[in-house]
Amino acid sequence: MYDIVLTGGRVVDPSQGLDAVTDVAFSDGKVAALGQGLGGKGAKSTRDVSGQVVAPGLIDIHAHVYWGATFLGVEAERVARASGTTTFVDAGSAGAGTFHGFRKLIIEPCPLRIVAFLNISHAGIFGYGPGFMVGESAELRLLHAGACVKAARQHADLICGVKVRLGNNVSELVGIGALDVAVEAAEELGLPVMVHIGAPPPRRKDILDRMRPGDILTHCCRMFPNAATDRERNIRREVEEARERGIVFDVGHGRGSFDFDVARAMVDNGFMPDVLSSDVHVHSIGGPAFDVLVTMSKFLSMGVALSDVVAAATCNPARAIARPELGSLKPGSPGDAVVLAVHEGAFEYRDSLNKTVTGKKRLEPAAMIVGGKWWE
Ligand SMILES: [Zn+2]
Numbered sequence: 001m002y003d004i005v006l007t008g009g010r011v012v013d014p015s016q017g018l019d020a021v022t023d024v025a026f027s028d029g030k031v032a033a034l035g036q037g038l039g040g041k042g043a044k045s046t047r048d049v050s051g052q053v054v055a056p057g058l059i060d061i062h063a064h065v066y067w068g069a070t071f072l073g074v075e076a077e078r079v080a081r082a083s084g085t086t087t088f089v090d091a092g093s094a095g096a097g098t099f100h101g102f103r104k105l106i107i108e109p110c111p112l113r114i115v116a117f118l119n120i121s122h123a124g125i126f127g128y129g130p131g132f133m134v135g136e137s138a139e140l141r142l143l144h145a146g147a148c149v150k151a152a153r154q155h156a157d158l159i160c161g162v163k164v165r166l167g168n169n170v171s172e173l174v175g176i177g178a179l180d181v182a183v184e185a186a187e188e189l190g191l192p193v194m195v196h197i198g199a200p201p202p203r204r205k206d207i208l209d210r211m212r213p214g215d216i217l218t219h220c221c222r223m224f225p226n227a228a229t230d231r232e233r234n235i236r237r238e239v240e241e242a243r244e245r246g247i248v249f250d251v252g253h254g255r256g257s258f259d260f261d262v263a264r265a266m267v268d269n270g271f272m273p274d275v276l277s278s279d280v281h282v283h284s285i286g287g288p289a290f291d292v293l294v295t296m297s298k299f300l301s302m303g304v305a306l307s308d309v310v311a312a313a314t315c316n317p318a319r320a321i322a323r324p325e326l327g328s329l330k331p332g333s334p335g336d337a338v339v340l341a342v343h344e345g346a347f348e349y350r351d352s353l354n355k356t357v358t359g360k361k362r363l364e365p366a367a368m369i370v371g372g373k374w375w376e
Pocket of ligand 1: 062064
């Protein structure tokens with residue numbers, strides 16, 4: 001007897017190359033089975049999801065959910081409800097000095113899964129305010145590889161990498177030096193670095209040259225300056241080379257980091273970002289980013305196939321954070337899934353420069369299963 005069976009949905013699970021109409025069953029918190037006719041085998045709850053898409057629970061690899069303790073943080077539950085996100089990867093809201101509170105006050109009580117990149121700055125993103133920013137990586141005394149390594153080991157079950165924010169208003173005169181400290185800590189931990197690229201300094205090439213295979217460049221569709229594409233709409237050579245070396249490209253939409261023209265040029269050049277994410281925070285939750293599902297709808301509207309869009313928010317981020325058991329509906333995987341409605345019509349999407357694009361499709365969450373249970 002299964003706990004839940006979803007029948008008749010289009011199951012899109014790129015982790016196993018699956019895109020077919022079939023049933024999915026959940027038991028004991030896990031995916032129990034995939035296949036035809038599971039609805040007839042007995043379940044406490046059966047739901048017909050014909051005409052809808054069933055996907056692994058979405059993973060938002062760039063979110064800010066340290067609500068209440070950092071100004072930019074939002075409530076994970078609120079974002080999950082709107083988007084079908086079951087795993088949030090917090091992108092450096094907390095540093096070594098503030099992670100313990102994140103664990104006790106937010107992560108442990110939350111019914112959703114939250115893991116994190118630990119900010120190389122001891123205080124985390126402490127100085128993001130309404131209309132001002134005190135960059136946490138602009139103060140060299142806060143960048144402490146030893147403290148970062150110690151905290152990451154103490155919370156090894158939750159930490160999937162080290163975060164550093166670079167850019168003229170974030171790392172200021174410390175510049176590329178902030179990345180050097182982050183890489184030093186990450187090397188010691190055997191974990192990836194997630195690098196936020198902003199306006200120079202530092203320059204794109206100096207950043208990419210220092211990144212290692214498996215490191216993640218977030219805000220990869222940002223606008224000029226430090227865009228991934230040039231004025232001819234070509235991918236810059238150092239960006240191509242970085243992908244060949246195994247650097248992971250993440251969207252991290254946010255309020256100020258997504259340019260439709262850059263994203264479209266990347267897609268047109270066959271350079272689809274590896275990972276789609278929202279960078280949801282207090283100033284992007286009401287648009288233009290909203291959440292990872294809206295970011296997915298934007299790429300769907302640019303003509304990217306549904307299975308590629310789903311991969312970029314399920315198995316690709318799972319691989320990037322070395323948790324391949326997530327983002328999959330293989331039997332035995334954690335029982336996280338989302339049922340999506342694909343609406344057809346004319347939908348207006350906005351980027352960080354206030355440019356709008358009209359798309360023909362919009363994804364909306366119809367239901368979520370978290371840990372093998374309905375999540376309302
Ligand atoms: Zn962010």
